[in-house]
Amino acid sequence: MNVVISYLIDAISLGSLDALIALGIGVVFGLMGLVNFAYGDVITLGAYVLFAAIGVFALSFGISVVLMIVVAVGIALLMERVAFRPVRHADPTTMLITSFALSYTIQNLEILTVGARAKFVALPSFFSDYITLGPLQIPNLSLFVIAMTAILLVGLMTFLKRTSLGIQMQAAAADFAMARLLGVKTNRVIAAAFAISGVFAAAASFALVAQLGQVNPSLGLLPVLIGFAGVIIGGLGSLAGATLGGFALGFLTIVLQAVLPTSLSPFRDAVLFTLVIAFLLVRPQGLLPGRTTVERA
Amino acid sequence: MATPGTDYSRIVAIFIVPAVLVAAIAILCGFFAGAATQTIVRSALIQLIVVVGLYIYSGNSGIMSFGQTSFMAIGAYAAALLTVPVMQKHFLWPDFPGAGQFLLDVQLHPAVAAIIAGLFAAVIAAIVGYPLMKMNGFQASIATLALLIVINVVIANWKSVTHGTSTIIGVPPIATMWNTLFVAEAAILIAFLYQISGRGLRLRAVREDPYAASSIGISIAFERIFAFAISAFVVGIAGAMYAFSNPFSVDTFYLTLTFYTIAVLVIGGQASLWGAVLGTTVVSLFTQFTRQAEAGISIGAFNFAMPVGTTEVALGIAMLLILILRPSGISGGHEATWPWLAWAKWRGRNAAAEPTPAAATATTRAGNGDG
Numbered sequence: 258m259n260v261v262i263s264y265l266i267d268a269i270s271l272g273s274l275d276a277l278i279a280l281g282i283g284v285v286f287g288l289m290g291l292v293n294f295a296y297g298d299v300i301t302l303g304a305y306v307l308f309a310a311i312g313v314f315a316l317s318f319g320i321s322v323v324l325m326i327v328v329a330v331g332i333a334l335l336m337e338r339v340a341f342r343p344v345r346h347a348d349p350t351t352m353l354i355t356s357f358a359l360s361y362t363i364q365n366l367e368i369l370t371v372g373a374r375a376k377f378v379a380l381p382s383f384f385s386d387y388i389t390l391g392p393l394q395i396p397n398l399s400l401f402v403i404a405m406t407a408i409l410l411v412g413l414m415t416f417l418k419r420t421s422l423g424i425q426m427q428a429a430a431a432d433f434a435m436a437r438l439l440g441v442k443t444n445r446v447i448a449a450a451f452a453i454s455g456v457f458a459a460a461a462s463f464a465l466v467a468q469l470g471q472v473n474p475s476l477g478l479l480p481v482l483i484g485f486a487g488v489i490i491g492g493l494g495s496l497a498g499a500t501l502g503g504f505a506l507g508f509l510t511i512v513l514q515a516v517l518p519t520s521l522s523p524f525r526d527a528v529l530f531t532l533v534i535a536f537l538l539v540r541p542q543g544l545l546p547g548r549t550t551v552e553r554a
Numbered sequence: 555m556a557t558p559g560t561d562y563s564r565i566v567a568i569f570i571v572p573a574v575l576v577a578a579i580a581i582l583c584g585f586f587a588g589a590a591t592q593t594i595v596r597s598a599l600i601q602l603i604v605v606v607g608l609y610i611y612s613g614n615s616g617i618m619s620f621g622q623t624s625f626m627a628i629g630a631y632a633a634a635l636l637t638v639p640v641m642q643k644h645f646l647w648p649d650f651p652g653a654g655q656f657l658l659d660v661q662l663h664p665a666v667a668a669i670i671a672g673l674f675a676a677v678i679a680a681i682v683g684y685p686l687m688k689m690n691g692f693q694a695s696i697a698t699l700a701l702l703i704v705i706n707v708v709i710a711n712w713k714s715v716t717h718g719t720s721t722i723i724g725v726p727p728i729a730t731m732w733n734t735l736f737v738a739e740a741a742i743l744i745a746f747l748y749q750i751s752g753r754g755l756r757l758r759a760v761r762e763d764p765y766a767a768s769s770i771g772i773s774i775a776f777e778r779i780f781a782f783a784i785s786a787f788v789v790g791i792a793g794a795m796y797a798f799s800n801p802f803s804v805d806t807f808y809l810t811l812t813f814y815t816i817a818v819l820v821i822g823g824q825a826s827l828w829g830a831v832l833g834t835t836v837v838s839l840f841t842q843f844t845r846q847a848e849a850g851i852s853i854g855a856f857n858f859a860m861p862v863g864t865t866e867v868a869l870g871i872a873m874l875l876i877l878i879l880r881p882s883g884i885s886g887g888h889e890a891t892w893p894w895l896a897w898a899k900w901r902g903r904n905a906a907a908e909p910t911p912a913a914a915t916a917t918t919r920a921g922n923g924d925g
């Protein structure tokens with residue numbers, strides 16, 4: 258029983274992290290049909306900011322985190338302005354290749370400036386401690402990630418349902434041409450989507466750094482591939498789908514870890530991505546399909 | 555094909571011009587440059603085979619594939635398994651799966667091994683391509699990226715056959731600049747023959763308008779699978795040539811190489827064979843220049859060196875600029891023509907800036923006269 262509960266907490270925590278990442282990709286895709294591979298590099302750059310703020314400039318923890326969020330959002334917006342706005346009208350594959358090129362450039366810039374070797378980031382000991390509940394030992398980090406995801410999800414929902422900009426984003430995701438006719442400003446809603454993806458990247462980045470204790474130029478690579486799988490399994494273009502897809506992947510990862518024999522467990526990612534191909538083939542709209550096909554103005 | 559009025563000379567130029575360009579560069583380096591330069595040219599030629607291989611599928615179908623590098627990996631591992639001397643094999647592969655034991659007792663001629671490696675990659679491509687090619691373009695692109703990851707994970711963990719992430723050693727290093735040049739020319743020829751064949755034209759029709767193409771009875775899925783398999787054959791042979799020239803491991807054939815290959819094709823222009831060849835030539839010369847600069851260039855008394863990694867950053871930025879400013883690449887998606895025709899056209903374009911009837915007739919005559 259205890260084993261089941263601790264697996265369950267692991268699964269929810271990992272699922273939360275995957276959902277965070279998938280949402281960051283999904284919110285942009287839903288609006289403009291871009292699978293942003295360079296999203297992983299927003300995560301990495303956020304982690305570098307944390308490293309620099311804490312490790313190099315010895316700023317306080319709170320200020321460092323705020324700085325990290327601000328920079329992640331700024332970079333996401335900058336990416337949109339510099340690289341993605343000029344190719345906004347191109348087909349989705351061209352946009353995907355553009356994000357690939359951007360990612361390659363950023364990673365090599367990191368190697369050029371900071372170096373390929375991992376940098377260690379020391380966070381408050383709270384994030385590496387456990388709390389003990391009877392026979393159970395639960396890592397604080399797992400609970401923190403779950404709580405952070407819950408808060409961000411509620412925040413995103415509130416933003417989309419209650420604010421004018423959020424409603425405009427939903428309208429644009431449903432039918433961009435019509436939304437524009439009704440006065441929705443393209444650049445504003447797309448910038449908003451990138452800003453939101455920046456916030457989610459910062460959150461994911463923090464969770465990853467807390468987990469690994471270090472950052473290197475390819476920190477964001479595996480997460481972005483997993484998030485990308487989550488978005489496809491959940492449903493490209495649907496935020497609820499991306500969330501569900503992320504959680505589904507987290508659960509699946511833990512289940513595979515528990516069920517697969519040790520000799521096969523390294524093949525976990527192969528199973529996940531075969532599943533992605535299967536979904537593209539059998540249910541390309543994902544678990545929870547988006548409302549419309551993608552149209553961009 | 556044999557339509558009256560077909561200008562065969564222009565069709566032949568699609569093959570001859572890139573083939574001669576590649577041969578000329580290689581032969582120049584072969585006679586006038588040292589062994590180090592020949593090694594660099596050999597690497598560039600292997601890269602050319604990969605780019606031409608990718609072009610066969612992506613150029614003709616219009617669907618970018620992120621998965622072709624995994625066929626290069628398959629080709630490299632297959633070639634290694636077929637060419638490592640028998641004595642070393644039993645030592646290097648002690649836990650080889652029972653069903654494949656006979657492989658440990660064969661050692662083939664490298665040329666035969668390369669062709670078998672290519673065929674093996676093509677068969678795998680046809681099998682995995684079957685589900686992939688039923689998807690629409692964007693989904694198929696994403697699925698090829700998933701395929702790249704799956705094959706990478708499988709190779710990295712199937713230790714009894716692939717040695718996991720360790721480097722493969724013992725492959726006879728028989729690739730020279732000359733035999734690699736031969737293979738590269740063969741790859742260009744295959745790409746050329748495919749794209750002027752009925753099959754190639756049908757796939758290009760699908761690229762231009764899938765609905766119209768399927769309404770005249772073209773099987774979209776079949777044409778795509780066929781191109782995917784030919785592409786995998788060429789890329790698989792590139793993998794074999796890589797195995798014959800460098801030690802390699804599973805990470806040799808992953809995202810970095812995939813990115814490099816796609817970057818080269820996009821920069822050159824993915825819709826034409828000329829783009830594939832031009833892209834590889836330009837990017838290879840460019841990276842060679844920046845690598846030199848990273849090592850240090852002496853200008854007078856000053857020794858000036860760019861930091862290591864500049865090459866990659868410059869390549870990434872070049873690709874971004876091409877995607878934003880000229881998405882059809884350097885070649886603009888055009889095939890190569892005879893230099894004198896290109897010259898006449900260029901002169902004609904300049905003359906057309908001041909439109910006089912005389913200039914227009916002159917260029918038409920020049921264009922027909924030499925064709």
